Amino acid sequence: MKSKFVSADDAALLINDGDTVALMGGGGGLMEATCLFQAVERRFLATQTPRNLTCVHALGIGDKQSRGMNCFAYEGLVRKVIGGHWVWSPRMQQLALDEKIEAYILPGGVSSQLLREIGGARPGLFTHVGLGTVCDPRHGGGRMNASAKDDLAEVVTVDGREYLRYKPYAVNVALVRASAADEDGNISFEHEAANLDAASIALAARTSGGRVIVQVRERLPRGALKAREVRIPAAWVDAIVVDADQRTSYDIPFDASLSGELTGPQRFELEAPGDEPFNERQAVARRAACELVEGAVVNYGVGVPDAVAKLVARRGELDRIYQTIEHGTYGGSLLDGVLFGYARNASAMLDAPTQFDFYAGGGLDIAFLGFGEFDALGNVNVSKLGGLTVGPGGFIDIAQNARKVVFCGTFAAKGVQLETGDGTLCVVKPGEVRKLVQQVDQVTFSGPQALLRGQQALYLTERANFRLTPEGMELFEIAPGIDLQRDVLDQMDFVPRLAENIAVMPASHFRREDDRLGALSSR
Incomplete structure (x- = not known):
């Protein structure tokens, strides 16, 4: 031939x-x-x-x-x-x-x-x-x-x-x-x-x-x-x-631990103290990790969910859950940022369509995903922001099919100034861009559809946490140090239901301290 x-x-x-x-x-x-x-x-x-x-x-x-x-x-x-x-x-x-x-x-x-x-x-x-x-x-x-x-x-x-x-x-x-x-x-x-x-x-x-x-x-x-x-x-x-110059990534010539050719015990290099200053992202990640249970099949999205994945790895709990990403990979230590989609020392690699079949069939117990904005109906937008086409990636396939979806993100954007690390959270400047809006610009996740499916949906931020209920979005937790009216309700475009007993998140979520101790519960 x-x-x-x-x-x-x-x-x-x-x-x-x-x-x-x-x-x-x-x-x-x-x-x-x-x-x-x-x-x-x-x-x-x-x-x-x-x-x-x-x-x-x-x-x-x-x-x-x-x-x-x-x-x-x-x-x-x-x-x-x-x-x-x-x-x-x-x-x-x-x-x-x-x-x-x-x-x-x-x-x-x-x-x-x-x-x-x-x-x-x-x-x-x-x-x-x-x-x-x-x-x-x-x-x-x-x-x-x-x-x-x-x-x-x-x-x-x-x-x-x-x-x-x-x-x-x-x-x-x-x-x-x-x-x-x-x-x-x-x-x-x-x-x-x-x-x-x-x-x-x-x-x-x-x-x-x-x-x-x-x-x-x-x-x-x-x-x-x-x-x-x-x-x-x-x-x-x-x-x-x-192409003899073909690389594993733009910046990595070749790494056998990323191709799955190296196997062995999972490793995660703990950051030295002070490498990553404590901030509100880590506070959200600590709260989100409380939703994990042992044996759960989990997916992490980009953004704040990256911090959840890092937290689980730092705590040495990777072997207590089944970690997946939509690219087809199971296990390993997930890379983040521009290298989202790579996993070091993965345990399995499937074709992406097969992975998405697993998701569509209800295989995910918990998905941790970001949000651009969410509204009074529990709808989430990540696909069109500021007029720009963003696209959902695997977001829709994942968010619509996980038994529990945990949206993680910051309460507001642009010009936000917060002080935290001592066990409390103080809002110095609330932010110029509201992310909790009356109606999202585009529906990438449908709250009404989630209710029809009987799906659990949480919306976690550093200031306050919400859950989707048949009666509407309900605020059920706030951060220690937060003034509910001034820092939360006055900075939203819709009025949520208030839980009968609004809990205060643990002060430990807002302290600069080592995250090595785990928090996974058993099923």
């Missing part, structure tokens, strides 16, 4: 005007085909082709500067973007804001699972995920600007129950990242820090009659890969590009 190995620039020539291109990756360079992305960018800047692409991606891809989705963020290069998470490409966000492209969002899991359905030539993805949120056609249908006109989903009824059918589409090109390819074109993920939706993307393009282009770090002899090491068979692959 003719060799499938080509240069990155030749691979970019396989993309035609108007193609739908499926991309993969996560923040920080996780399984990102950077070399291929840059080749497409070079071609466009030199020739103004390809043009009018539709780009589809489940998770956030980029570095907020020049890599990832930023390589596609040019007027004329893209016409339409269906993205799970947008914040890693401010330039693409600006194109959406300026109505230069059609901008859409889909839940990250839905996006990955829909690609799998396309790969099986099935009539779309039928799921409850997204009902009552911005992805429901009755609430916006995932359209993020005026230029977006298409309906990505429709409401259907099966056996008397409502579902969303996310509509299939043809994938003309799949740009996939992997570790190695043998001479025949068999593909291995052995040195990657996740699997993501690589196989689903490749199969969707193959079934659509499209082209599958894979970037790898190594070219191996025929027969070098064992059958069980092959994650994408040669029969699915059209072209392979070798």
